[in-house]
Amino acid sequence: MSGTYVTHLECSITGKRYEAGMVHGLSEAGRPLLVRYDLERLAAAVSKDDIAASDAPGFWRYAPFLPVEKPENRISLGEVVTPLIPLDRSAAALGARPGKAIVKDEGRLPTGSFKARGLCLAVSMAREFGLDHLAIPTNGNAGAAMAAYARRAGIRATVLCPADTPDINIREIQLQGAAVWKVNGLINDCGKIVGDGKGPVGWFDISTLKEPYRIEGKKTMGLELAEQMGWALPDVIFYPTGGGTGLIGMWKAFAELKEMGWISGKMPRMVAVQAEGCAPIVKAWEAGDEHAPLWENAHTVAAGIRVPIAVGDFLIIRAVRESNGFAMAVSDDAIIEARDMIAREDGLLLCPEGAATAVAYRQALADGLVSPDETAVLYNCATGLKYPMPPVSAALDKNSAIDFSVFG
Numbered sequence: 001m002s003g004t005y006v007t008h009l010e011c012s013i014t015g016k017r018y019e020a021g022m023v024h025g026l027s028e029a030g031r032p033l034l035v036r037y038d039l040e041r042l043a044a045a046v047s048k049d050d051i052a053a054s055d056a057p058g059f060w061r062y063a064p065f066l067p068v069e070k071p072e073n074r075i076s077l078g079e080v081v082t083p084l085i086p087l088d089r090s091a092a093a094l095g096a097r098p099g100k101a102i103v104k105d106e107g108r109l110p111t112g113s114f115k116a117r118g119l120c121l122a123v124s125m126a127r128e129f130g131l132d133h134l135a136i137p138t139n140g141n142a143g144a145a146m147a148a149y150a151r152r153a154g155i156r157a158t159v160l161c162p163a164d165t166p167d168i169n170i171r172e173i174q175l176q177g178a179a180v181w182k183v184n185g186l187i188n189d190c191g192k193i194v195g196d197g198k199g200p201v202g203w204f205d206i207s208t209l210k211e212p213y214r215i216e217g218k219k220t221m222g223l224e225l226a227e228q229m230g231w232a233l234p235d236v237i238f239y240p241t242g243g244g245t246g247l248i249g250m251w252k253a254f255a256e257l258k259e260m261g262w263i264s265g266k267m268p269r270m271v272a273v274q275a276e277g278c279a280p281i282v283k284a285w286e287a288g289d290e291h292a293p294l295w296e297n298a299h300t301v302a303a304g305i306r307v308p309i310a311v312g313d314f315l316i317i318r319a320v321r322e323s324n325g326f327a328m329a330v331s332d333d334a335i336i337e338a339r340d341m342i343a344r345e346d347g348l349l350l351c352p353e354g355a356a357t358a359v360a361y362r363q364a365l366a367d368g369l370v371s372p373d374e375t376a377v378l379y380n381c382a383t384g385l386k387y388p389m390p391p392v393s394a395a396l397d398k399n400s401a402i403d404f405s406v407f408g
């Protein structure tokens with residue numbers, strides 16, 4: 001008997017079934033595969049109390065909802081349940097009521113971003129299948145998470161990133177044991193090389209949504225949020241959307257929990273937030289399209305959401321539509337201004353992608369898309385420490401008389 005509740009995999013566009021227990025990439029239709037579970041059997045075997053009693057690290061408490069069969073293949077670098085932090089003084093500046101705007105701070109995970117969730121699962125499954133070489137295109141955080149978990153699993157890792165990826169990410173990837181290459185292009189250019197290398201090199205392509213398990217890891221964001229809120233959900237979720245794994249994964253989590261009867265009532269509205277310099281999903285959403293063509297000349301300070309084309313575009317747009325949500329683009333200037341304001345007012349340093357959700361939330365309140373009485377969760381997807389910050393000029397000379405009036 002299988003140690004998981006997985007029944008099969010399913011093409012997200014045609015519904016065609018694929019067998020579990022085998023290595024899979026995209027479906028024959030070239031679209032993501034989704035893992036399906038026997039939710040009835042899962043609901044009969046596992047209770048909310050069992051989850052509450054789990055002493056597994058972080059998201060591994062949701063192991064019954066995940067596809068890893070053998071416990072020894074669950075790789076861990078000390079995952080944590082990430083905190084929900086209500087905005088305090090900065091809430092007023094956003095036009096929010098006290099306690100209604102809550103940051104889910106994913107920067108506390110191993111390698112400092114929520115990419116740890118998806119890559120931990122993908123690498124655990126790679127170990128289960130005995131894969132020996134993984135390759136990934138990245139804007140920084142996914143590569144760092146893959147490098148770390150692959151090293152932990154003893155699997156070879158190759159990472160390709162745009163040449164202008166922040167140096168701190170590139171160095172982190174290298175130090176964590178992966179071979180990292182800078183490419184004079186964007187993440188989709190890196191992705192093409194990874195895809196083309198499958199034959200000649202024999203590596204396994206672990207790109208966003210091009211294998212089925214990163215989404216299962218990101219699904220734990222939804223499970224964790226539900227459990228933290230007492231198996232209830234907020235009114236609206238703002239998610240900084242690149243490839244969209246997290247938004248799709250959370251929506252999948254909510255659907256599974258609902259089918260199991262663990263949550264009921266209204267589902268949260270899902271809001272896909274992008275940067276004005278790279279907003280393919282917002283553009284498609286506004287045009288009423290299901291697919292989002294390549295965005296030319298993509299640029300934004302929020303590197304994690306600089307994704308000009310997404311293989312799961314239609315899954316993002318469907319989740320937004322089914323949830324009654326919306327998609328919104330925000331400017332880089334507003335992102336940096338909000339990042340600085342929230343750090344200054346609340347002592348909470350968001351990454352630019354996380355700050356983008358605060359900008360979208362403020363705009364949504366102003367436009368009446370979200371009411372101030374509603375609870376909004378803003379995803380801060382990475383630690384703010386990996387990004388450039390304003391310089392400091394104040395200095396003291398220890399050899400001359402200190403003018404203490406400067407501290408007044």
Ligand SMILES: *Cc1c(COP(=O)(O)O)cnc(C)c1O
Binds near residue numbers: 241
């Ligand atoms: C990857 C990433 C995103 C986008 O996440 P997806 O689930 O791929 O859309 C947002 N912010 C940061 C910091 C990231 O690393």
